[in-house]
Amino acid sequence: MASKEFLTISIIMFTEVIGWTLILPFLPYYAEEFGASPLIVGLILSTFSIFQFISAPIIGKLSDRYGRKPLLIISQVSTMTGFLMLGFANSLLMIFLSRLVDGLFGSNMTLTRAYLTDLSKGRKRRKQISYFGAIFGFGFFIGPAVGGLLAAINYAVPSLVAAGVSLVTIVLTILFLKETVVVKKKVKITKEDFIPVKDFIYGLKIKSLKRYFTVFSLFSLSFVLVTSSLALFVKHQLGVGPENVGLIMMVIGLVRILFQLLILPRLIDREDIMQLVDAGLLMSAIGMLLVFFVDSMWLLYLIGVLFSVGSGLTRPMIIAEVSELVKKRERGRIMGVIDSIGSIAQITGPLIGGMIINYLYPGYLGIIGGSLMLVALLVELLYKRTEERFI
Numbered sequence: 001m002a003s004k005e006f007l008t009i010s011i012i013m014f015t016e017v018i019g020w021t022l023i024l025p026f027l028p029y030y031a032e033e034f035g036a037s038p039l040i041v042g043l044i045l046s047t048f049s050i051f052q053f054i055s056a057p058i059i060g061k062l063s064d065r066y067g068r069k070p071l072l073i074i075s076q077v078s079t080m081t082g083f084l085m086l087g088f089a090n091s092l093l094m095i096f097l098s099r100l101v102d103g104l105f106g107s108n109m110t111l112t113r114a115y116l117t118d119l120s121k122g123r124k125r126r127k128q129i130s131y132f133g134a135i136f137g138f139g140f141f142i143g144p145a146v147g148g149l150l151a152a153i154n155y156a157v158p159s160l161v162a163a164g165v166s167l168v169t170i171v172l173t174i175l176f177l178k179e180t181v182v183v184k185k186k187v188k189i190t191k192e193d194f195i196p197v198k199d200f201i202y203g204l205k206i207k208s209l210k211r212y213f214t215v216f217s218l219f220s221l222s223f224v225l226v227t228s229s230l231a232l233f234v235k236h237q238l239g240v241g242p243e244n245v246g247l248i249m250m251v252i253g254l255v256r257i258l259f260q261l262l263i264l265p266r267l268i269d270r271e272d273i274m275q276l277v278d279a280g281l282l283m284s285a286i287g288m289l290l291v292f293f294v295d296s297m298w299l300l301y302l303i304g305v306l307f308s309v310g311s312g313l314t315r316p317m318i319i320a321e322v323s324e325l326v327k328k329r330e331r332g333r334i335m336g337v338i339d340s341i342g343s344i345a346q347i348t349g350p351l352i353g354g355m356i357i358n359y360l361y362p363g364y365l366g367i368i369g370g371s372l373m374l375v376a377l378l379v380e381l382l383y384k385r386t387e388e389r390f391i
Helices: 003-021 027-033 038-066 068-087 092-105 108-118 122-153 156-176 196-204 207-227 230-238 242-267 274-293 297-325 328-359 364-389
Strands: none
Touching (some): 003 108, 038 068, 108 328, 122 156, 207 328, 207 364, 230 328, 242 297, 274 297, 297 328
């Protein structure tokens, strides 16, 4: 794999993560300034994912046919537009629309992952995906902390800075990113290309991927349920502001960087990579169950460490295994299906989290999230036991 291409896509990924993590700590506070309840905040967070569910498989499939680079540029422009709309929002409707615009065409993660898997294979791909996770963690380390501090000045500032960061990614893509998909002939776009459910069902029907998709679905729902509601949880349970949310996310990002750079590369050479997924699911479940007992920021930091390592073991290893099982010409399409699974979780997770905080007790987030993670672990072990019987 050419190091120049990996460096370029790494920088693009880093700036991309910086952009959207800038808005994470303050968005619920921003929405509540316009009178939004926790449930409405959940709806706002879900809006992006509703349109991601529709668009991610379409954009992923189109990138398989027409190239990664042009679709990535379109996606990044959509994200920048969404950030600008959020920065200048003067009503809840504008906040909703800003998330809609970003979700409709902003499939940056789908395309960068597809691009990355084009550049390597086998165990080398696993290592590159683990390094990609460290890059993600580095962005997560800087973005929320800066976003929380900027929000103390004005809630519009993080969004406008995020738009500027998105502009940087567009320039980097145009100037330095090389195409990895060879387009041999022009192919007409048909109405079939714009039916996302068809691609989603197609991916779910691939027998060799059912194990991974099932576990990833449960993991994602649990993960999003807790992380999307973190700002609301901190505000309603501990009574602190967005800068504290940024600090928690900074800790999570720092642990993710150290783990994925120093420890994970030493573990991924093993044959049964799903053992790492099992360990990750267990650690994540323990961290989430501890949320029920949170009465101080210090316990949240400990939970952040467990959660960061657990998710760092789970998500990238599942994606690496899936990428090994599909052909190159379908990777964009299948990465889009993975993102659609994530989008379903991101649609339902914030809504469930908002209802828990609004109508029940914030600590129940951990009980429900941890239980879902344990179910994911149980399903994974049952799949493994079933496969071993037929070997």
